Amino acid sequence: MPKLLRLLASFLCALPGLAAAQGAVVETAEVRAELVAHAPQGIGPGRQVWLGLALRHQPHWHTYWRNPGDSGLPTKLRWTLPPHVSAAEIEWPTPVRLPVGPLVNYGYVGSLLLPVPLTLGTGFAGASLDVRLHAEWLVCKEVCIPQSGEFVLNVPADRPSIAHAQAFARARESMPHTPTGATASARVDAQVLAIEVNGLPPSWHGRALAFFAEDAGVVDHAGRIEQRWDGARLSIRVPLSAQRSESPATMRAVLVAPGERAGIALGFAVNGAWPSIVQATPAPATTALPAADATSWGLALVLAFGGGMLLNLMPCVFPVLSLKVLALAAHAGDRRWLAAGAFAYSAGVVLSFVLLAAALLVLRSAGMQLGWGFQLQSPPFVTALVLLFTVIGLNLLGVFEFGAVLPGRLVAHRAHHPLVDHALTGLLAVAVAAPCTAPFMGVAIGVALTRPAFEAIAVFAALGAGMAAPLLALGLWPAFARRLPRPGAWMVHFRRSMAFPMFATVVWLVWVLGQQVGLDAAAALLGFLVALAFAASVFGAQGLGRAARLGWRAVAVVVLAVALAWAAPALFWATPANPGANAAPSTGWQAWSSEAVAGARADGRPVFVDFTAAWCVTCQYNKRTTLSDAQLLAEFDAKRVLLLRADWTRQDARITQELARLGRSGVPVYAVFPPGGMDTAPPRLLSEILSVAEVREAIRDWPSHTPPAQGTAGARTVP
Amino acid sequence: MKTLIRLGVLTLGLLAAGLALAQAAVGQPAPVFALTDLDGKAVKLTDYRGKHVVLEWVNPGCPYVQKHYNSGNMPTTQKSARARDVVWLAVNSTAVDAYDYRKPADLAAWLKTKDAVPTATLMDVDGKVGRAYGARTTPHMYLIDPQGKLLYSGAIDSIPSSNASDIKSATNYVDQALGEALAGKPVSKPTSQAYGCSIKYANAG
Numbered sequence: 001m002p003k004l005l006r007l008l009a010s011f012l013c014a015l016p017g018l019a020a021a022q023g024a025v026v027e028t029a030e031v032r033a034e035l036v037a038h039a040p041q042g043i044g045p046g047r048q049v050w051l052g053l054a055l056r057h058q059p060h061w062h063t064y065w066r067n068p069g070d071s072g073l074p075t076k077l078r079w080t081l082p083p084h085v086s087a088a089e090i091e092w093p094t095p096v097r098l099p100v101g102p103l104v105n106y107g108y109v110g111s112l113l114l115p116v117p118l119t120l121g122t123g124f125a126g127a128s129l130d131v132r133l134h135a136e137w138l139v140c141k142e143v144c145i146p147q148s149g150e151f152v153l154n155v156p157a158d159r160p161s162i163a164h165a166q167a168f169a170r171a172r173e174s175m176p177h178t179p180t181g182a183t184a185s186a187r188v189d190a191q192v193l194a195i196e197v198n199g200l201p202p203s204w205h206g207r208a209l210a211f212f213a214e215d216a217g218v219v220d221h222a223g224r225i226e227q228r229w230d231g232a233r234l235s236i237r238v239p240l241s242a243q244r245s246e247s248p249a250t251m252r253a254v255l256v257a258p259g260e261r262a263g264i265a266l267g268f269a270v271n272g273a274w275p276s277i278v279q280a281t282p283a284p285a286t287t288a289l290p291a292a293d294a295t296s297w298g299l300a301l302v303l304a305f306g307g308g309m310l311l312n313l314m315p316c317v318f319p320v321l322s323l324k325v326l327a328l329a330a331h332a333g334d335r336r337w338l339a340a341g342a343f344a345y346s347a348g349v350v351l352s353f354v355l356l357a358a359a360l361l362v363l364r365s366a367g368m369q370l371g372w373g374f375q376l377q378s379p380p381f382v383t384a385l386v387l388l389f390t391v392i393g394l395n396l397l398g399v400f401e402f403g404a405v406l407p408g409r410l411v412a413h414r415a416h417h418p419l420v421d422h423a424l425t426g427l428l429a430v431a432v433a434a435p436c437t438a439p440f441m442g443v444a445i446g447v448a449l450t451r452p453a454f455e456a457i458a459v460f461a462a463l464g465a466g467m468a469a470p471l472l473a474l475g476l477w478p479a480f481a482r483r484l485p486r487p488g489a490w491m492v493h494f495r496r497s498m499a500f501p502m503f504a505t506v507v508w509l510v511w512v513l514g515q516q517v518g519l520d521a522a523a524a525l526l527g528f529l530v531a532l533a534f535a536a537s538v539f540g541a542q543g544l545g546r547a548a549r550l551g552w553r554a555v556a557v558v559v560l561a562v563a564l565a566w567a568a569p570a571l572f573w574a575t576p577a578n579p580g581a582n583a584a585p586s587t588g589w590q591a592w593s594s595e596a597v598a599g600a601r602a603d604g605r606p607v608f609v610d611f612t613a614a615w616c617v618t619c620q621y622n623k624r625t626t627l628s629d630a631q632l633l634a635e636f637d638a639k640r641v642l643l644l645r646a647d648w649t650r651q652d653a654r655i656t657q658e659l660a661r662l663g664r665s666g667v668p669v670y671a672v673f674p675p676g677g678m679d680t681a682p683p684r685l686l687s688e689i690l691s692v693a694e695v696r697e698a699i700r701d702w703p704s705h706t707p708p709a710q711g712t713a714g715a716r717t718v719p
Numbered sequence: 720m721k722t723l724i725r726l727g728v729l730t731l732g733l734l735a736a737g738l739a740l741a742q743a744a745v746g747q748p749a750p751v752f753a754l755t756d757l758d759g760k761a762v763k764l765t766d767y768r769g770k771h772v773v774l775e776w777v778n779p780g781c782p783y784v785q786k787h788y789n790s791g792n793m794p795t796t797q798k799s800a801r802a803r804d805v806v807w808l809a810v811n812s813t814a815v816d817a818y819d820y821r822k823p824a825d826l827a828a829w830l831k832t833k834d835a836v837p838t839a840t841l842m843d844v845d846g847k848v849g850r851a852y853g854a855r856t857t858p859h860m861y862l863i864d865p866q867g868k869l870l871y872s873g874a875i876d877s878i879p880s881s882n883a884s885d886i887k888s889a890t891n892y893v894d895q896a897l898g899e900a901l902a903g904k905p906v907s908k909p910t911s912q913a914y915g916c917s918i919k920y921a922n923a924g
Contacts, residue, residue: 242743
């Protein structure tokens with residue numbers, strides 16, 4: 001009932017044309033508005049005179065800044081002034097961010113004053129300054145109510161008006177200012193506005209600043225803004241709105257340090273071409289996919305099968321698999337049991353791949369720009385994998401047994417359904433294999449995603465079949481199984497040693513997370529892992545009395561809860577690291593953009609593009625070996641090859657599109673564009689396990705332009 | 720070894736988690752969806768392949784929606800579009816627990832009193848479709864071409880205000896984009912800043 005009354009009241013207030021107040025105050029249920037003046041020297045030509053609209057919002061209500069953000073409208077003032085008097089624009093105080101669900105608005109809560117400086121010409125000679133104002137504002141809580149008011153004010157000319165001096169002084173204090181020496185420059189980098197700021201006050205250095213774009217219709221107001229301090233220089237990366245409506249040559253923005261009332265206003269020119277507002281649709285797969293044409297569906301099936309087999313050797317899968325093999329080998333005598341177990345496991349593997357493929361296809365058809373490996377672009381998913389691998393590792397070490405933790409009924413249930421158990425092992429194997437995309441899989445999956453759904457799913461099923469094949473063979477031909485070593489005490493040691501590949505995988509995943517969200521998040525996660533290990537050791541402890549056991553367990557739960565509360569902010573609400581961090585440190589490499597490729601090709605320069613991601617093992621291997629080879633880099637330099645790195649560590653629709661154009665859907669991909677302009681052949685794609693010889697062969701015929709720098713090892717290798 | 724299995728179940732859940740929705744972009748395929756209309760009938764965007772489709776985010780409680788309905792501007796634009804064989808889908812992404820949520824029957828009655836003629840009015844109470852399109856305000860308008868590509872995203876017209884008297888001097892961006900698209904011309908104003916009330920999305924989304 002009170003809800004209904006409130007609603008009714010809202011609608012009554014929303015009726016157009018509020019009762020026109022014959023005075024300086026208009027009051028609604030949500031806001032009190034007053035027209036005020038500040039004239040410390042009285043009114044006269046050349047004197048300093050301000051008018052202002054003072055707004056006092058009811059709790060939780062707000063009005064908007066000059067750029068209101070995702071919704072809302074800025075307050076508008078329309079003046080009627082005597083002759084020889086003119087009003088400037090509103091001097092907007094520093095706004096605050098107002099999140100509304102997934103949207104973000106910029107505006108004001110509480111009390112504020114919107115000051116407007118007046119200019120009085122020499123012709124002005126009244127006994128008082130008679131002002132009329134028509135003001136429109138939109139006041140919102142959850143509900144938005146457009147309101148307006150008519151205001152009349154007579155300011156006496158012969159004496160100072162200072163009754164509101166404090167309010168004007170406060171407004172001045174909260175107005176964004178530009179300190180001398182503060183400068184900014186910006187460039188458009190794909191769908192990101194990259195801003196460099198210098199000369200901010202030293203007390204601001206290293207702090208996370210709030211960012212407000214003054215221009216509407218350019219940036220994604222709710223998007224995650226990345227900031228990196230490099231001494232006194234601040235780099236900010238602001239995502240552009242997917243539905244950007246403006247492409248300004250110069251922009252203005254306000255930065256605010258936490259706790260400061262006044263922000264710093266900066267104007268900057270925007271360098272580089274804005275991406276087209278109408279984003280070109282990637283050409284249909286059938287016309288622009290040289291790789292897909294060359295690779296038939298049958299070949300894709302074969303490659304997928306081979307890639308799946310290789311997955312068994314990946315460091316995160318091998319421990320799970322090898323122990324599975326040993327468990328089966330223990331029953332080598334019972335042929336039927338062995339075969340049934342192997343089939344159940346294989347069914348689990350193939351089904352998991354098919355489900356994963358179906359999920360990917362459904363999400364893509366819903367318009368999402370995703371590719372293979374998409375799971376690892378999500379920091380929460382990487383975090384979850386870290387926890388999973390840690391728990392598995394601790395279990396392999398024998399720190400605890402699941403039986404001791406799970407309710408007895410579950411354990412009994414499992415024992416009754418060993419086949420379900422095998423199938424679930426298959427599922428687990430697929431889950432842990434996800435981070436390790438094997439070579440050969442790139443081509444197969446790229447082809448799969450350009451095919452009709454049935455053929456695509458068949459390719460993924462082949463991948464699963466390949467992964468399951470070695471174990472299935474073992475189950476079907478006990479001769480293989482009999483070759484395996486006999487079970488014995490050595491298995492305990494083997495199981496323990498298998499914990500270490502798991503921990504190695506954890507190290508790598510924490511590094512990936514560090515690339516995605518920063519060092520603080522990685523440290524927070526490591527801290528949480530310590531608490532997790534402690535809890536596991538407590539729950540796995542043997543031979544304690546009932547009271548001691550309960551006591552220790554209570555301590556462990558508290559430690560876990562405290563660690564979670566401590567780690568969660570850094571993990572989930574951290575300012576993410578610069579996504580270019582993975583690409584930046586290597587000299588000679590620049591961030592990829594399709595404009596950079598087009599620009600270089602228009603100049604006749606050859607281009608080498610490394611499509612990579614921190615979570616892609618093969619990518620990192622190639623980056624540290626072949627692509628760091630001094631001779632090769634010197635050769636690139638001599639041939640003026642533009643080296644571009646497309647970092648797909650986090651989701652990036654433009655990179656996904658470019659991969660699709662090349663007929664791929666995952667990384668690594670190495671594309672070489674020969675010199676000689678735009679019309680030459682499409683890029684050549686090199687193999688996923690990149691060798692120096694292969695790259696040198698690919699660029700052998702390209703002309704050398706400048707001799708490489710003196711002392712470079714590669715000077716002699718140029719043919 | 721068998722003891723690891725419980726984790727498999729957990730892991731399957733994780734594989735599906737952590738996916739952020741991509742925002743629709745003009746020039747790209749518009750996100751496809753299936754929603755139910757006010758009678759509970761299923762409506763899919765792909766049902767209308769081969770025709771131009773207008774999407775209109777609507778919420779009767781919003782003064783900006785009222786501006787365009789009470790003045791007759793939105794119904795007139797709908798009629799003019801339908802007369803040219805264009806499909807018009809009104810979408811309501813207001814969360815069920817928002818104070819101005821309307822039940823389908825109430826919404827239908829309200830639309831009837833305004834002489835509104837959308838092809839269908841769709842309920843998106845979990846906000847998934849609204850989020851996929853990046854719809855921010857009511858109204859927020861989109862135009863999709865017969866191949867399913869997004870042609871326009873933004874405001875209904877060029878003057879962001881709550882005054883109905885501004886409508887006659889404003890450019891109706893949806894009408895303009897439709898005219899150009901139907902004449903086979905590129906849309907001259909493919910994006911604009913939508914204005915109006917924030918959409919009250921459900922939390923989970």
